[in-house]
Amino acid sequence: MHDSYRHCLSPNAHGEAALRAMADELFGTAAPVADAPHFELVHAHQGQEAVDLVAAAGENRFAVAFVDICMPPGIDGRETARRIRAIDPDINLVVVTGFSDYAPIEIGRVAGPVDKLSYIAKPFEVEEVVQTATALARRWQVDRELAAVRAQLAEKVELLEEQTRELAVNEMKALHLANHDPLTDAPNRLAFIRSLSGWVRADECFAMVMLDLDRFKLVNDTLGHLAGDEMLRSICDILSAQVPEGGMVARLGGDEFALLFPTPGVEAAVMEAERMIHACAANFRIFGHTLQGSASAGLVVIEPGADADPTDVMRRADLALNDAKKNARGGVRLFDERMDESVRFRRLIESGLSRAIEQGELRLVYQPIVSHDTLEVVAFEALMRWDSGEYGTISPAMFIPIAEESNLIHELGDWVLGEALKTLEHWPGQYVSVNFSPRQFRRPNFVGHIVERVDRAGIAPSRLQIEITETAIFDDAERAAETLYRLRQMGFRIALDDFGTGYSSLYNIRKFALDCLKIDRSFIDSMGRERESAAIVHSIIHLGRALGLEVVAEGVETEAQVQSLRIAGCSHLQGFHLARPLEADRTFEIAEAGHVATSAVIADAPRGSGTHG
Known part of the structure; x- marks a missing residue:
């Protein structure tokens, strides 16, 4: 028997000439012939000897074992196959028999699984043994490679799950810090x-x-x-x-x-x-x-x-x-x-605001958004200013909420978008970031309105960033998700403004199509004084980076804040320390130069915060 295996599985037993003749007979003279396989054979004359060889194989494991049911005194082929299988669950067993006291189902019960168990009847042909050994050895190698790949994938999946759990924990901590007073732990x-x-x-x-x-x-x-x-x-x-x-x-x-x-x-x-x-x-x-x-x-x-x-x-x-x-x-x-008494003034503001556009009292200023490392200007945020002839300069924090409560917000929003797109034409490559209030975002056919204005201006959608707050999307999350998805599909950029102050969660960030998170200035302002604010800022930055989003820190007013945010890995910065809001004609020079001076002076200009401020 062992001489037969040597003959079948030695290289000379199935040389190229023999394989060529077989291929010609089966497939025609044009059939190609693969190189003859080579096997490393180890012979065992008794069952226990074979079991010991498998147990001692270590890293040099066997791919295939041909087991004769009838062997010299000792354990028979069935018991040999059972013990080998118990040691090496991956080995392919080939039961060779002319007659047997055991049915295949009995052997399979102890030596299975069935996909790793084959049978050859005596007397056997050379080609049958060669083909069986070749196919099973190749499958054994493929199984090992697949197992290695699965192990690597399992490690990566485990790592991702661990990172997800860590992000979830950080999110819970950040949400608690963002919504509770650190001193009393009461809601803030x-x-x-x-x-x-x-x-x-x-x-x-x-x-x-x-x-x-x-x-x-x-x-x-x-x-x-x-x-x-x-x-x-x-x-x-x-x-x-x-x-x-x-x-x-x-x-x-x-x-x-x-x-x-x-x-x-x-x-x-x-x-x-x-x-x-x-x-x-x-x-x-x-x-x-x-x-x-x-x-x-x-x-x-x-x-x-x-x-x-x-x-x-x-x-x-x-x-x-x-x-x-x-x-x-x-x-x-x-x-x-x-x-x-302020109610009367509020009404006067509302009536004056309705005339502000036609009287030319409104203007836009633009604050640069720069990359954290090179201070390259990548964008400008459009901020509204109102210089009333009757009341003087009025803060956006005062008139924007009044406009939001009336239909004036749509008229103001259309004016802001039109002015921003006209200014954008003079910049070489930067995009403009425009705030949209919750009421504007819920406007019927909001997407169509934005697309029509951008098309009319001849501006690529990728050069307009739509800034919204979490309040704008929370009331009707399903509709908001669909709206943002359509805008992203058309090429517009989406930024979530004042992040950390609203209804943020991993679910929202994953659900909504976003490009950028903007950290609220209140956290930046207090990060040097309050450990909790610094923790929130770091958590938001790490969360954004993990999700592949840009993170813009608003309200950067000191060099210490710049350095802290750089160390934390914040991708973009915006604030008075870098550049105050600029008139439209001043932005042309900054946009062409592509950067801001590092020694920017904080001006006494009104701060830009709020929907258009």
């Missing part, structure tokens, strides 16, 4: 505004209280900020325990707190507010000192169906608080319309 201003937005849309009467500690500065000045921090934590604990069921307490900053709670009416709301003020008027034992607490509060009650605006609710509560601080410290003042 951003979380409060988001919650207030939900309350004003609900059909339920509720109250908002703006609360401020009396003479708190004296605590910090006499006992130090650590004592002040301890007192703030104590006040927050009292308010959290006293707020009516279903309400919330938030720290807005400093010694200012805000509360929301359901109420059946004005009288009940006043009683609840006075009860909480009374609870704050307690004696606090802090660092061995006894302090008498005192707080003042402004109260506003919103009736069902009042169609209130969150910003206006906070403004009214703040007006009431200011009145309490002036006239009745330690008490509660209910908002009165007579307190709202």
